[in-house]
Amino acid sequence: MTSGDSFLRDFATLSAFGATERGGVHREAASEADEAQRRWFEQLLAGRGFTVRYDRIGNQFGLRETVPGAPYVLVGSHLDSQPRGGRYDGAYGVLAAAHAVHRVAGTGGTALNLAVVNWFNEEGSRFTPSMFGSAVFTGALDLDTARDTTDPAGVRVGDRLAAMGQTGTEAPVLADVAAYAEIHIEQGRVLEETGTTIGLVADTWAARKYDLRVLGDQSHTGSTPMADRQDALLGAAHLVVAARALADELSTPDAPLHTSVSRMAVEPNSPVTVAREAVLNLDLRSPDEDLLARADATLHERIPAIERTARVGIEVAGAQRWGVRPFPEAGVELARRAADELGLSHRRISTVAGHDSVHLNAHVPTVMLFVPSVDGISHNEAELTRDDDALAGVELLTAVVRRLAAGEPAGG
C-alpha cells in the first residue's frame, strides 16, 4: 500500500462521520457527529505515535516532540462542517496535516517539534463567530466569552465541551509555535480554470462584516393600513436586495466585490403579525480596498432611504473589518520551491474565504496552500476535489513541513 492509498482510506473513513445521502457531511461543531470524528481522530493520532492534548476551547492537538523544549511547527485545519456541507472543507487539511507530520517525524532529524491541530468550530454556523478556536488561540476572541457562547437552542460551548470531555490545559500555546502551515480546498475556480494543481496563497481579500438589526413594530398583517406599518422584514428584504445591487453596480473584472446576506431571524415570525424585528448579517469582500471602502460608504448612504421606505430603524453593529492581508513572502517562496521540486504546477492566489490560517498569520510565519475544487463548489454536499489533486496536496504539505521543521524561514 502506498502512502496515497493510506490517505484516501483514512479520508473515506473520516467522510463517513455525519455523512449525508448526497455525498456531503453534516457535522457542526460539537454535534454528535463532530464528537465522534474527534474521538476517531484522537485514536488515529495516538495509534501513530502522537501525544493528544486539548486546550480550554477544545482545539485538538497531536504532538510529535523530538527536540525537548523546542518550539513547534503547527499544521492543521478544522474537522467541523457547515450544515449539509462538503466533506473536503477543513477535514482534508486536518488529515493531510496528520499524514504530513507523521511522515516528516518518521524520518527524524528535525530542528523543531511538530504538531497537528484540529481547530474547534471553524465554520461558525452553530456558534458564532467563525474561526472560533483559532481566534481564542491567538487572542482575537476572549476565552470566557467563547466558552459562554450559546447555540440557538441555548447550549453553551463550555458545557458542551465539558460533556464531551475534550478540553484541557496541557496543550501548546501561541508562544510555543514557530510556524504554521495549512492546506485547504480552494472553494473557487481559479486553479481548475487555469489547469493548476497548487495555489500558493499570497493574501486574503479585504472584508467588512456587519450584524444589522432592523426595528419595526408589531401590528396585524390584515387590518393595519399599509401606510401605518413599520415592517422589519420589509426593511431587511431591502437590505438583502441592496447588498446584491452593490456587487452588481461596483464590481469590475479586475476588482470584484462579493456581497452576501445569509442569515436572518425574524420576530415574532408569525403568519398574521407584521415583524417587529429582523436580525441579519451582511458581508462585503474585495481584493481592492478602495472599492471595498466605496461599497461600504454606498451601503451606509442607502440605509436611511430603506429606513424611510419601510418605516423602520436600522442599527449597524458588530463590524469586523480587515484590509488585504498578505501572507509572508518567504513562506510563499518556500512553498513554491517545494512545489517546483515535486514538479507540481502552481500559481499565486488570493483567498476570499476566511481560514484559521488568517488568525495565525497575524502572529507567526504562516504558509497557506490550496488544491483545486471541482466547479468551485463549496459549502455544498457536491463539494469535490479529485484524488490526484488531494494526494498532490499531501505530498506538497509534507515537503513544506519538512522544510519548516528544518528551520527554513517562512516569514519574519
Added chain:
Amino acid sequence: MTSGDSFLRDFATLSAFGATERGGVHREAASEADEAQRRWFEQLLAGRGFTVRYDRIGNQFGLRETVPGAPYVLVGSHLDSQPRGGRYDGAYGVLAAAHAVHRVAGTGGTALNLAVVNWFNEEGSRFTPSMFGSAVFTGALDLDTARDTTDPAGVRVGDRLAAMGQTGTEAPVLADVAAYAEIHIEQGRVLEETGTTIGLVADTWAARKYDLRVLGDQSHTGSTPMADRQDALLGAAHLVVAARALADELSTPDAPLHTSVSRMAVEPNSPVTVAREAVLNLDLRSPDEDLLARADATLHERIPAIERTARVGIEVAGAQRWGVRPFPEAGVELARRAADELGLSHRRISTVAGHDSVHLNAHVPTVMLFVPSVDGISHNEAELTRDDDALAGVELLTAVVRRLAAGEPAGG
C-alpha cells in the same frame, strides 16, 4: 358593585396571565400561560353555574342548559394571543361572552340553551393555521391533521392537549348550534376616526394566502463568484419587496389592497453559506375581488423574473382563498336594533382580520360586533380599548344574546 365593575375586575385578572412588562400578554396556544388562564376560566365558569366541557381539539365550552334538548346560542372568541400581543384581542370577546350569557341565563325564560366558547389557537403563531379550533369545529380542518400539527420545537397539538387534560367528547357539536355571536376589538381605526362605539360587521375582505418556497443552492458566501450564486434568501427578499410594491401600485382610496410577508425561515441560516432554501408566507387582502384577482395575477407574472434574478426556483403552495363574505343581513339588523335601544352609536364595517366567526358564518346565523381600538393598534403590547367602549360592547352583546336566545332570527 355594578356589572361593569365586575367585568373590568375579571378582565384585569385575565390580563395578568402571560402579562408582559409593556402592558401586553404573551400566551400562545397551549403555552403555560394559556394553560393557566384556561384553568382560571374553567373555575370562573363553574363558579357561576356553567357546565364546562372540552372537545377533542381543546375548544373550551361553558354551558347553560335551561331548555333540555334545544339547540344552543353559542357566544365566544379566543383567549390565546400572539407573541408579545395585546390583552384585548380575543380575550375581551371570551370574557364579554361569559358575562353576557350569565346575565341572560340569570333572567331565565329563553327559548334556546346558551353556551360560551373559548376557541383553541385562533392566533396560529405557534400551530398553523390560524382560527384552528373553530376550523376543526366547523369541519374546515380535519381533526386528525390538527392534532398531528407540531410547533417549531416539534411539540404535537394532541400530545400537548392530553398533557393539559383539556380535551373531551361531551361538548356541543356544530349541529347543536342555532346561532353564533362574537364581539372583538376592531384592530383598525374606522370606529375611532368616526367617533362610533359599535361596528356592525357586514362582511369580510377577500383574501388569498400563499406559502412560498424559494429553492437555491448552498455555496460559500465569500469565495463563490456572484454570477454563480443561487441565493434563496435573495429570491425571498425580492418576493417581500414585490408584495409591498403590489399594495403601493394597485391600492386606491376606495379599494385598498393589503399585502404582507411576516414569516420567513432560512436554511441553513449560516453566516458563511448562501441560503439553499427560504420558506415564507405571502398574503393579499382586499374588499374588491377584482382588484385582488389583478394583484394575484400580477404577483404570479413577476415571479419568473425574480427566479431569473436570484437564479432560484419558486414554488407556490398552500393557497387559501376566499371572496368577500357577507355576514347575514338579519343578524346585522338584529344588532343594529339592539344598539339603537341602548343608545349606542354604530356603523356597518368590514373585517379585514380573520376571526373564528368567519368559520361559523359559513354554517350558522352569525352576528359579529366590533368595539374601537385606540389608534387601530393590534398584535402589539400597546393594543388598547377604552373601558367605556369595552363595557358598552358587553351591554350590546348581552342584548344581542338575549334576542338570539328568544329565537329572534339572525340569518337564513
